Every structure is written in C-alpha cells, then in structure tokens.
Amino acid sequence: xxxxxxxxxxKVIRKVARHxxxxxxxxxxxxEDGREALDRCDASMPDVILLxxxxxxxxxxxxxxxxxxxxxxxxxxxxxxxxxxxIAHIRAAIAAGADEYVMKPFDRETLQSKLQIVGVA
Amino acid sequence: xxxxxxxxxILSSLLEARTGQQITFSRRWRIDSALTSIMxxxxxxxIDQLVARLVSGRDPALTEAVIEALLNxxxxxxxxxxxxxxxxxxxxxxxxxxxxxxxxxxxWCAGCSTGQEVYSLAMNFLDEKTRWQGWxxxxxxxxxxxxxxxRARGGVYxxxxxxxxxxxxxxxxxxxxxxxxxxxxxxxxxxAVRFEQASISDPPPRPGRFDIVLCRNVLLYxxxxxxxxxxxxxxxxxxxxxxxxxxxxxxxxxxxxRFVSDPENRGLYIxxxxxxxxxxxxx
Ligand SMILES: C[S@@+](CC[C@H](N)C(=O)[O-])C[C@H]1O[C@@H](n2cnc3c(N)ncnc32)[C@H](O)[C@@H]1O
Numbered sequence: 001x002x003x004x005x006x007x008x009x010x011k012v013i014r015k016v017a018r019h020x021x022x023x024x025x026x027x028x029x030x031x032e033d034g035r036e037a038l039d040r041c042d043a044s045m046p047d048v049i050l051l052x053x054x055x056x057x058x059x060x061x062x063x064x065x066x067x068x069x070x071x072x073x074x075x076x077x078x079x080x081x082x083x084x085x086x087i088a089h090i091r092a093a094i095a096a097g098a099d100e101y102v103m104k105p106f107d108r109e110t111l112q113s114k115l116q117i118v119g120v121a
Numbered sequence: 122x123x124x125x126x127x128x129x130x131i132l133s134s135l136l137e138a139r140t141g142q143q144i145t146f147s148r149r150w151r152i153d154s155a156l157t158s159i160m161x162x163x164x165x166x167x168i169d170q171l172v173a174r175l176v177s178g179r180d181p182a183l184t185e186a187v188i189e190a191l192l193n194x195x196x197x198x199x200x201x202x203x204x205x206x207x208x209x210x211x212x213x214x215x216x217x218x219x220x221x222x223x224x225x226x227x228x229w230c231a232g233c234s235t236g237q238e239v240y241s242l243a244m245n246f247l248d249e250k251t252r253w254q255g256w257x258x259x260x261x262x263x264x265x266x267x268x269x270x271x272r273a274r275g276g277v278y279x280x281x282x283x284x285x286x287x288x289x290x291x292x293x294x295x296x297x298x299x300x301x302x303x304x305x306x307x308x309x310x311x312x313a314v315r316f317e318q319a320s321i322s323d324p325p326p327r328p329g330r331f332d333i334v335l336c337r338n339v340l341l342y343x344x345x346x347x348x349x350x351x352x353x354x355x356x357x358x359x360x361x362x363x364x365x366x367x368x369x370x371x372x373x374x375x376x377x378x379r380f381v382s383d384p385e386n387r388g389l390y391i392x393x394x395x396x397x398x399x400x401x402x403x404x
Binding site for chain 1: 197199202280281284285286287288289290292293298302
C-alpha cells in the first residue's frame with residue numbers, strides 16, 4: 001500500500017483528499033502546515049505528498065525548499081494542490097522541485113491521473 | 122421527470138438513425154438529465170412536448186441539439202495513460218523505421234470528441250522535435266458532433282479539463298492562460314493537428330490512408346450493424362502495416378474479421394490483408 005501525506009490547513013480539504021486517496025488504496029497521514037509536515041517526514045517518509053501553498057506557520061513553498069534542500073536520501077513525489085492557479089506560481093513550484101500540480105478545485109479523476117503521472121498510482 | 126415509453130422509443134430511434142448509437146436500458150435515465158438544458162432554453166414543460174415538436178419535423182435545429190445532447194462526449198488528455206505509452210513504444214517506433222524513407226506518418230482519431238486525444242498525441246511528437254525533424258506528421262481528429270469539433274478547433278479548455286490527465290510540464294509548454302480560468306492550446310500545437318466533422322460511417326478524412334487509427338470509446342454503444350460498418354471504414358482507412366487502437370475493454374474479437382489482435386502489442390489490432398484472410402481460410 002502506498003502512503004500519502006496530505007498537507008493543508010483546511011480540514012475540509014484534508015477530509016476530501018483523504019477520502020479520495022483511501023478509495024485509491026493509499027494509507028493517509030495529515031499535517032496542518034509545513035512545519036508539521038516536516039516532522040511527519042522525519043518520522044516516516046511517505047511515497048507522495050499532496051501540498052497546499054498558503055498555510056500558517058510554514059507555507060508549502062517553504063516546506064518544499066526545506067525538503068528538497070535537505071540531506072534526506074529518500075525524496076517523495078510532491079504534488080502541489082492549491083488555488084494559486086496562474087502560470088507564474090506553477091513555474092515557481094516546478095522550479096522548487098514539485099513533480100506535479102493540481103489546481104483546486106479538483107476531483108477524484110484529476111487527482112488519480114496526477115498520481116499516475118508521478119508514478120505512484 | 123417522467124418520459125413516456127413512446128417518447129423514449131422515438132428518442133432512441135432518432136439517435137440510432139443519426140449516429141448508430143443505441144441508448145441501452147441502463148443509460149435511459151440519462152435522457153432526462155441530458156435534455157434538461159434544452160427543455161429550459163426552449164421552455165418545454167415535458168419531454169413528451171419536446172418529442173412532439175421533434176416528430177413534427179419542422180425544427181431541424183432542435184433535432185440537432187437533441188442528438189448533440191444525447192451523445193456522450195466524455196474524454197480527457199492521455200486518457201488511461203497506458204495506451205499512449207504502448208503506442209509510442211510499439212507501433213510508432215516500428216513505423217519510424219518502416220517509413221524512414223518517405224518520412225510521413227498519418228494518424229486518425231475517429232470519434233475524437235473535444236480534441237484532447239488528438240492534442241495528446243501531437244504533444245508527444247512535439248516533445249521530441251529533433252527525432253521527428255523533417256517528418257510530415259498528420260494528426261487528424263473527426264467526430265460526428267459539430268459542437269465537439271468546434272470546441273476541438275477552438276482548443277480552449279477549462280481549468281478542470283486542462284489538468285485532467287495532462288502532465289503539468291506539457292500543460293505549461295503547450296497551453297496559454299486565457300482570461301484567468303481557461304487554457305488555450307498554443308499555436309505550435311494547434312498547427313500540428315486538424316479536425317473534421319464526420320461520422321465514422323462516412324469515408325475517412327484526408328489523406329484517406331492512415332498508419333495509426335485510434336477509435337476509443339466510440340463503438341461501445343453502436344448497434345451491431347453500425348459497428349460492422351465502422352470496422353469496414355476503419356479497415357479501408359488503415360495502412361496494411363498500420364495499427365488500430367480501441368478503448369480499454371473494447372475488442373475486435375467476435376465483432377469483425379477485418380482486424381486481429383497484434384501479437385506483439387497487447388490491446389492493439391492489425392488489419393487482415395485480403396491475401397492474409399484467404400490464407401487463413403485455406404488453412
Ligand atoms: C466517449 S467519446 C470518446 C472520445 C475519445 N475517443 C476518448 O476515448 O476519450 C465518444 C465520441 O464518439 C462520437 N461519436 C458517436 N457516434 C459517432 C459516429 N457515428 N461517428 C463519429 N463519431 C461518433 C461522439 O460524438 C463522442 O464525441
């Protein structure tokens with residue numbers, strides 16, 4: 001079973017994402033912000049991370065830079081999942097090391113297709 | 122909303138006559154939801170009233186709108202993903218060698234809906250510019266639905282449509298943001314493809330002979346007779362060493378003797394040449 005860490009400050013989004021991911025046979029962990037997500041990664045590295053952009057404490061972008069800049073040998077796939085839906089944000093995310101990008105709102109098929117593209121579904 | 126038996130029958134035979142598609146029993150409930158917006162627009166109180174207008178034969182625009190509404194146009198970029206990997210790994214590699222002298226490839230997507238399938242193929246070719254340098258690659262999509270073909274030609278997709286199946290790298294390379302929430306195919310991609318409104322029962326589009334034919338998720342609801350005609354058309358359009366791809370879960374087996382499974386590429390079909398068919402029969 002593949003594992004996914006859902007990082008989003010919205011409880012509703014986390015719940016929706018969890019539901020979809022579980023139907024796709026993922027084990028799901030949640031984090032409310034980038035800081036908590038880093039802690040989770042230290043405890044156990046997931047196969048893929050679904051990452052919001054704007055969050056309190058530590059944003060998705062700060063989290064991604066920290067993750068990709070770290071010495072960690074395991075690097076999970078990172079799929080941004082955000083309402084920042086313009087090309088400038090998308091380019092910045094890719095430059096920082098994101099593997100895929102989902103523009104909210106999203107549905108099951110979209111998420112599934114992106115997980116397939118990064119090779120975890 | 123209630124639909125009388127006779128209205129159901131009239132609608133299904135209209136669809137069948139114009140498109141070859143059957144409304145199966147399990148899809149009947151869709152009639153209702155499919156026609157809601159037409160009902161509202163035209164201020165009909167019931168489907169029976171709409172059907173009465175249809176059978177009067179005085180409203181061709183209504184007939185066309187109803188057929189458009191009853192067609193299932195569902196599609197997305199790189200649908201099912203795997204078939205595209207298969208196509209580019211198997212037959213396209215083989216044809217690259219086989220056509221290395223003339224340096225021409227023609228691909229036809231029969232029943233291409235709003236164009237995603239066609240653009241997906243074209244993006245994969247454009248991604249490998251140097252490999253295909255000097256080649257003439259024609260990618261043609263056709264569909265019965267006028268509305269779908271207009272959308273395909275326009276190449277504008279909602280945020281929802283553009284990200285479904287499409288890798289983000291290809292999205293930013295081949296699409297431009299328009300008006301905030303929509304994405305338009307970039308000129309280089311638009312120029313790589315062509316669309317025509319036509320039924321599969323019509324003669325194939327130019328250039329008439331194709332190395333690869335995709336007909337995915339189209340034959341599913343055809344009547345037996347229409348399916349046979351479709352396979353005949355597809356067989357006429359395909360090069361003797363060409364490949365046919367159907368949708369996941371669709372097959373030629375038991376449907377036609379014009380194609381057989383490609384032993385080297387699961388899920389693909391190759392045409393049976395006249396000579397080949399004879400040999401099989403003799404054996
Ligand atoms: C479900 S879509 C499939 C689109 C695409 N091939 C895919 O697999 O994603 C089926 C399409 O077939 C078209 N279609 C139905 N009957 C047809 C016919 N007789 N000739 C050509 N196209 C037809 C419909 O208009 C619709 O756009």
